[in-house]
Amino acid sequence: MMPRLKQSLNNKGFTFIEVMVTVLIISIAAIGMMQGIAYARGMLRSVKIENQALDALNRYMEEYRGVIAAFGGNMSSYIAQPRTPREVVLLEDPNNTGNNVYGYIYRETVEDIQPYNMNNQAFYHLKTWIEWDEYPNDQITQRRKLEAEVSYIQY
Numbered sequence: 001m002m003p004r005l006k007q008s009l010n011n012k013g014f015t016f017i018e019v020m021v022t023v024l025i026i027s028i029a030a031i032g033m034m035q036g037i038a039y040a041r042g043m044l045r046s047v048k049i050e051n052q053a054l055d056a057l058n059r060y061m062e063e064y065r066g067v068i069a070a071f072g073g074n075m076s077s078y079i080a081q082p083r084t085p086r087e088v089v090l091l092e093d094p095n096n097t098g099n100n101v102y103g104y105i106y107r108e109t110v111e112d113i114q115p116y117n118m119n120n121q122a123f124y125h126l127k128t129w130i131e132w133d134e135y136p137n138d139q140i141t142q143r144r145k146l147e148a149e150v151s152y153i154q155y
Contacts, residue, residue, distance in 0.1 A: 056103060
């Protein structure tokens with residue numbers, strides 16, 4: 001007869017090493033998820049700022065097109081004005097710590113009489129752009145820029 005092996009009664013449950021390996025695996029997965037969440041929040045903030053910049057640029061361009069229409073054919077005095085950038089707030093800091101994101105809108109207007117223009121109407125080419133500094137993380141600064149152009153014939 002073969003002797004029976006005694007079965008140990010204390011192999012119920014998990015060993016300490018098994019529990020530690022499980023905790024280590026879960027910790028590594030949690031760190032990866034937290035980095036992904038932080039990256040997604042940064043990208044969401046970047047998209048929000050870019051949308052605000054595009055809205056501000058469109059508002060400025062529409063305002064300026066109205067100025068061109070209002071001045072009629074005497075636009076040269078307005079074009080000669082200095083082109084100081086207009087400051088706009090793109091993203092307000094919810095904690096009021098002064099970390100707002102500011103954009104600066106610039107314009108360039110060219111008045112031209114096109115050779116094919118039979119009535120010698122003024123033809124304006126309007127170029128506007130907005131620039132802002134973005135901080136995706138604390139050490140790097142990125143200079144961002146959006147541009148828009150429109151041509152307008154003065155009737």
